Amino acid sequence: MMSKKYLVYMAHVNVNFRRAELESLADLCGLDIDFSTYNEESPFFVVDLPDDTQASKWIKRSVLSKAIYEYWGEGKNLEELHESIKSQPFHEHYKQLYRQDSFKFEFETYRGSAKANRVEQIETFVYLGFQGKIDMKKPDQIYAIVEEYKPVSDNVGSTVPEKMFFGRLVQRSDRHAMEVYDLKKRPYKGTTSFEAELSLASANIAQVKPGSIMYDPFAGTGSFLSAGGHYGALVIGSDIDGRMIRGKGAAHNISSNFKYYGDSIQFLDVLTMDFTHNALRSNLKIDTILCDPPYGIREGIKVLGAKDPEKYIGKEEVEIHGKKSYLHRDYIPAKKPYSLDNLLDDLLQYASEGLAIGGRLAFWMPTANDENVETVIPLHSCLELKYNCVQEFHKWSRRLLVYENKGPDFKGEDNTGIKRAVSNFRDRYFANFNK
Ligand SMILES: C[S@@+](CC[C@H](N)C(=O)[O-])C[C@H]1O[C@@H](n2cnc3c(N)ncnc32)[C@H](O)[C@@H]1O
CATH class of the missing domain: 3.40.50.150 (Vaccinia Virus protein VP39)
Known part of the structure; x- marks a missing residue:
């Protein structure tokens, strides 16, 4: 069966319950998910799923996750992230699929906050060639840069991310409940x-x-x-x-x-x-x-x-x-x-x-x-x-x-x-x- 790569972004709370929730919801949807790369310490989980409908069904009810994204790439910094995005086999295909759609960019940060200029960062994605208009209220597609920071100490946060993911939002979770x-x-x-x-x-x-x-x-x-x-x-x-x-x-x-x-x-x-x-x-x-x-x-x-x-x-x-x-x-x-x-x-x-x-x-x-x-x-x-x-x-x-x-x-x-x-x-x- 064909499958696609997705990024699950989880809330970093009640970590002892997260996998049980994801597995139970997957079972409810009849999804067979490979948890071998699941890491309790990390709020990220990259998985293969048949399609967006299944991804959406799975995460829609989750309380301990935040969202699921169609995975476009990852890197330690913005340069690496772009390299990764461009090197993915699905890169050209995705670009074509969503080219004309209206869109916006979002940032998600885990354990830190950026000093970087966000507008300048968004402009570095120009090679994606999106032709649709930017719509901050009801865009057809939302693209997210999800960043992970490592705090310097308990009291001092970091402003430089250690890891960045890029993806297209497929489904937000039920965390707002x-x-x-x-x-x-x-x-x-x-x-x-x-x-x-x-x-x-x-x-x-x-x-x-x-x-x-x-x-x-x-x-x-x-x-x-x-x-x-x-x-x-x-x-x-x-x-x-x-x-x-x-x-x-x-x-x-x-x-x-x-x-x-x-x-x-x-x-x-x-x-x-x-x-x-x-x-x-x-x-x-x-x-x-x-x-x-x-x-x-x-x-x-x-x-x-x-x-x-x-x-x-x-x-x-x-x-x-x-x-x-x-x-x-x-x-x-x-x-x-x-x-x-x-x-x-x-x-x-x-x-x-x-x-x-x-x-x-x-x-x-x-x-x-x-x-x-x-x-x-x-x-x-x-x-x-x-x-x-x-x-x-x-x-x-x-x-x-x-x-x-x-x-x-x-x-x-x-x-x-x-x-x-x-x-x-x-x-x-x-x-x-x-x-
Ligand atoms: C820990 S509380 C549950 C609280 C509940 N989850 C809530 O949202 O308020 C346990 C409850 O069990 C009830 N209870 C104690 N013994 C019981 C019994 N033999 N049969 C039915 N209920 C009992 C108590 O009155 C108490 O309301």
């Missing part, structure tokens, strides 16, 4: 709300698909539901805490966030429910589960049930005004402590039964960096662990774990039921890394 979904502007949010950038990236890595069903069992203020809705899923959420689900009035709840984003059609519903006593019908096939389970930091993890069941014997028979007490709207059910290990085991088991084959489970798990304790990643025999992307904080970290449901025949490694290091996360958080 970060501003739309910025928590600062969100009508309904709370202390548990998850930041926009990584919630959108999580939805991409979880391969949320348009028209599919996404479920967040620990919805809280609905950050992942909003991200899933943005990528076209029909979303359902649940939370044991009815206050989260009810929000703060009609204008400040999960549903009103969807209205605010113009995505109401994506919002199926949210319900107050203990995940471990799940009321969704068991044959409901879910395409994606994306969530941030309770870490038990603010308060210990609780599920429905009595800590001391003996005390409750006969209590279900109690009637108030001729109606069983638990049927009253203001009935507050008993809750008992539960471990994160058990909750994650339940989540994996639920995913293995509720997810469609090929569907993904993605959730965030906190991990401790305080001791040399090995982090045990939960594993289930039906689920293939696809990604384990770590976000480091000062004294703790959290990771996005992503699994694909392969079904019972998969027979993968299974460690459900064992006690893992994360189980005492709360104690260790307070004792060590919250100082």
Whole structure:
């Protein structure tokens, strides 16, 4: 198959998540991309792709990339860049293709800023022979000079780039969605709300698909539901805490966030429910589960049930005004402590039964960096662990774990039921890394 060279220009943030996002989106588009030259340290990735349509489809949804360009050349300085452009086998062909189109030039700079006169620099590209008019507002083509600088030190930037790429813009990414979904502007949010950038990236890595069903069992203020809705899923959420689900009035709840984003059609519903006593019908096939389970930091993890069941014997028979007490709207059910290990085991088991084959489970798990304790990643025999992307904080970290449901025949490694290091996360958080 014929292919063309493209340059992906990535945001240099959350680098541990970038490849997972690019791979997951490529897989969603049915693209087979060679990642052998992918370099974690660099914001650039030169790849071969069939055509612009595929390139555009791939990067359109990406949050951790900035744009994809048709690759024209690269060099350590402007002279080398021109040499490279002129020596490419596709040089004459590209020049002819876009000759009559209106155009403009853009500059992208990574870790620095230029002193050079940009107009003079643009004039050095005169040999490309573009005949179209320059249009700064709606050009047919945008050409970009993408520069990489190496700062002199932490405080002193460089003004001379070390590397330059030249390309024609094919597609900008979805990075601007970060501003739309910025928590600062969100009508309904709370202390548990998850930041926009990584919630959108999580939805991409979880391969949320348009028209599919996404479920967040620990919805809280609905950050992942909003991200899933943005990528076209029909979303359902649940939370044991009815206050989260009810929000703060009609204008400040999960549903009103969807209205605010113009995505109401994506919002199926949210319900107050203990995940471990799940009321969704068991044959409901879910395409994606994306969530941030309770870490038990603010308060210990609780599920429905009595800590001391003996005390409750006969209590279900109690009637108030001729109606069983638990049927009253203001009935507050008993809750008992539960471990994160058990909750994650339940989540994996639920995913293995509720997810469609090929569907993904993605959730965030906190991990401790305080001791040399090995982090045990939960594993289930039906689920293939696809990604384990770590976000480091000062004294703790959290990771996005992503699994694909392969079904019972998969027979993968299974460690459900064992006690893992994360189980005492709360104690260790307070004792060590919250100082
Ligand atoms: C880390 S927060 C998730 C926050 C959410 N991502 C957001 O955007 O606000 C975990 C949530 O799980 C809920 N939760 C705790 N135990 C639960 C259970 N057994 N079943 C369902 N939800 C539970 C908590 O009430 C809390 O809102």
